[in-house]
Amino acid sequence: MSPSAPGPSAKPDRPVRSPLAGLPITFIGSYPDAAVALDPPLPEIAFVGRSNVGKSSLLNALVDRKGLARVSSTPGKTRLVNVFRLPTFYLVDLPGYGYAKASKGERAGFKLLLEAYLTGRPNLAGVVWLLDIRHEPSDQDYEVQDALIETERAVLVVLTKGDKLPRGQRAAAYASRARELGLSPDELVLTSATSGEGIAELAESVLAAAS
Numbered sequence: 001m002s003p004s005a006p007g008p009s010a011k012p013d014r015p016v017r018s019p020l021a022g023l024p025i026t027f028i029g030s031y032p033d034a035a036v037a038l039d040p041p042l043p044e045i046a047f048v049g050r051s052n053v054g055k056s057s058l059l060n061a062l063v064d065r066k067g068l069a070r071v072s073s074t075p076g077k078t079r080l081v082n083v084f085r086l087p088t089f090y091l092v093d094l095p096g097y098g099y100a101k102a103s104k105g106e107r108a109g110f111k112l113l114l115e116a117y118l119t120g121r122p123n124l125a126g127v128v129w130l131l132d133i134r135h136e137p138s139d140q141d142y143e144v145q146d147a148l149i150e151t152e153r154a155v156l157v158v159l160t161k162g163d164k165l166p167r168g169q170r171a172a173a174y175a176s177r178a179r180e181l182g183l184s185p186d187e188l189v190l191t192s193a194t195s196g197e198g199i200a201e202l203a204e205s206v207l208a209a210a211s
Contacts, residue, residue: 001126001127001154001155001156001208001209003186003188003189003202003205016200017064018061018062018063018064018200018202019203020086020203020206020207021062021063021064021203023086023087024086024087025063025065025084025086025091026084026085027082027083029082030080031080031081032079032080034081034113034116034120035120036083038083038123041122041123042088042090042123043088043089043123043125043210043211044089044121044123044124045089045090045128045206045209045210046092046094046121046127047092047093047128047130048094048114048127048128048129048130048144049097049129049130049160050096050098050140050141051095051096052096052132053096053130053131053132053160054130054132054193055130055160057193058130058158058160058199058202059093060193061193061196061199062199063086068084069082069093079106080095081093081094081095081113081117088210088211089125091206092117094113094114097111097140097144098140098141107140114144114147115147115151118147118148118153119151124153125210126155126156126206126210127154127155127156128156128158128202129144129148129155130159130160131157131159131181132159132160132161133161133162133164133170133173133177134165134173136180137180156189156202156205156209157181157183157187157188157189158188158198158202159174159188159189159190159191160191160192160193162190162192162195163192163194170190174188174190
């Protein structure tokens with residue numbers, strides 16, 4: 001997956017509406033097993049990130065539905081694979097990782113679920129990997145990156161919570177996250193579920209991957 005308009009300079013004066021907004025979308029279900037069979041078989045776009053990265057808020061902003069994905073006040077609460085169907089593809093919300101209070105068993109369980117999903121889904125068209133622009137990647141972030149590289153899935157790296165940094169700090173933080181991940185700056189997209197920055201560009205990349 002390639003970003004449509006990467007970088008902190010991509011913010012328009014007025015955010016463009018997401019092309020996913022207004023499309024019919026249905027919650028299919030929550031599943032503990034990565035091998036769940038989805039009917040009909042359609043391309044799948046999976047979202048993965050730390051438990052406090054703002055994944056639910058971003059999904060809600062993408063489809064312009066405030067209550068579609070539940071925004072929990074307790075990080076790490078979602079432990080299931082949540083599946084939503086749009087007309088021609090599925091959005092798949094994978095459990096958040098990196099929750100500080102998670103047990104070793106829970107952390108191991110997430111790793112197994114992620115690896116099973118990445119390797120076992122024949123219709124997985126792309127992965128959207130979310131990272132908070134304000135923080136350096138953690139050890140577990142790097143473990144997820146290794147898993148994504150190993151499975152050779154198409155990945156789009158998305159930096160969330162762009163509105164949480166003053167504009168003067170954002171470019172430096174953006175460049176730092178790219179360098180820490182070993183990526184060029186044009187391989188990342190900066191977003192904000194609050195301001196709408198980067199949401200339309202991310203939705204365009206999702207549509208392109210799903211097609």
